[in-house]
Amino acid sequence: MILAGKAALVTGGFSGIGRATALAMAREGARVAVADVQEPGETVAAINAAGGQAIAIVADVTSEDAVSAMVARCVAAFGRVDIAFNNAGIAPRHVGPSGQRTHEMSAASFRGMLDVNLTGVFLCMKYELAQMLAQGGGAIVNTASVAGLVGLPTAVNYTAAKHGVIGLTRAAALEYATDHIRVNAVCPGYVRTPMTDPTMAVRGEYLISLVPARRLGEPEEVAEAVVWLCSDRASFVTGSAYTIDGGYSAS
Numbered sequence: 191m192i193l194a195g196k197a198a199l200v201t202g203g204f205s206g207i208g209r210a211t212a213l214a215m216a217r218e219g220a221r222v223a224v225a226d227v228q229e230p231g232e233t234v235a236a237i238n239a240a241g242g243q244a245i246a247i248v249a250d251v252t253s254e255d256a257v258s259a260m261v262a263r264c265v266a267a268f269g270r271v272d273i274a275f276n277n278a279g280i281a282p283r284h285v286g287p288s289g290q291r292t293h294e295m296s297a298a299s300f301r302g303m304l305d306v307n308l309t310g311v312f313l314c315m316k317y318e319l320a321q322m323l324a325q326g327g328g329a330i331v332n333t334a335s336v337a338g339l340v341g342l343p344t345a346v347n348y349t350a351a352k353h354g355v356i357g358l359t360r361a362a363a364l365e366y367a368t369d370h371i372r373v374n375a376v377c378p379g380y381v382r383t384p385m386t387d388p389t390m391a392v393r394g395e396y397l398i399s400l401v402p403a404r405r406l407g408e409p410e411e412v413a414e415a416v417v418w419l420c421s422d423r424a425s426f427v428t429g430s431a432y433t434i435d436g437g438y439s440a441s
């Protein structure tokens with residue numbers, strides 16, 4: 191129970207990596223506020239059924255008012271926010287041969303992606319950090335991607351957003367390093383979730399051939415790393431971009 195007594199907030203907790211991480215945090219003893227733009231009641235029910243403690247929050251991370259209310263709701267329920275996993279995100283459309291290169295992408299598509307995948311993380315951090323400063327410490331993990339480390343062709347919007355997540359993770363880690371607040375990012379490779387299902391159906395064999403481990407990751411394998419980064423066992427880890435990618439970015 192490496193998160194015993196901690197109050198956690200997870201965005202994008204309705205499905206995929208966020209859902210698996212909310213469940214893993216609860217198994218490790220945390221009380222979990224599960225947030226998503228879609229009602230995350232099913233994740234909360236699964237946690238409560240397993241003997242954990244969770245609440246559901248509907249919040250769109252692109253709305254500053256909604257994010258502020260989300261953090262306030264977690265504090266109202268649990269008294270604090272020890273751990274925050276800023277994970278909500280959207281996928282690039284039509285990656286691959288049918289995708290759009292940079293000169294073909296609309297400004298709306300670029301801005302829309304940054305709004306959720308980058309500004310959303312900034313807004314969450316802004317309100318979580320204020321709370322963590324007030325309470326004397328905390329740990330934040332942001333979901334970047336291997337697309338935060340290397341370029342993903344026909345997804346310049348997603349690549350820019352995820353590189354940005356690593357940048358704001360590093361800058362914030364430096365700003366709060368002496369405030370007992372750690373800020374890290376995780377960089378998953380291809381993971382089996384509703385986000386990757388459509389792409390895998392069309393180009394699965396090719397994408398798996400790019401992964402040294404020759405398989406997709408499971409959401410639970412990302413959750414393990416996030417739980418550890420949020421725990422006191424990672425007490426000297428801050429400003430890192432931690433890869434969980436079956437070797438993808440090492441090749």
Ligand SMILES: NC(=O)c1ccc[n+]([C@@H]2O[C@H](COP(=O)([O-])OP(=O)(O)OC[C@H]3O[C@@H](n4cnc5c(N)ncnc54)[C@H](O)[C@@H]3O)[C@@H](O)[C@H]2O)c1
Binds near residue numbers: 382383385
């Ligand atoms: N699956 C992968 O292969 C992979 C790889 C690298 C990074 N990621 C990142 O992991 C994160 C989780 O993705 P996933 O694969 O679990 O996908 P997913 O689609 O299963 O989960 C994403 C969740 O985010 C929520 N969400 C979307 N927009 C939101 C908004 N504006 N406000 C609040 N919630 C919102 C969705 O409702 C959904 O529940 C994303 O940031 C994604 O970019 C995924």
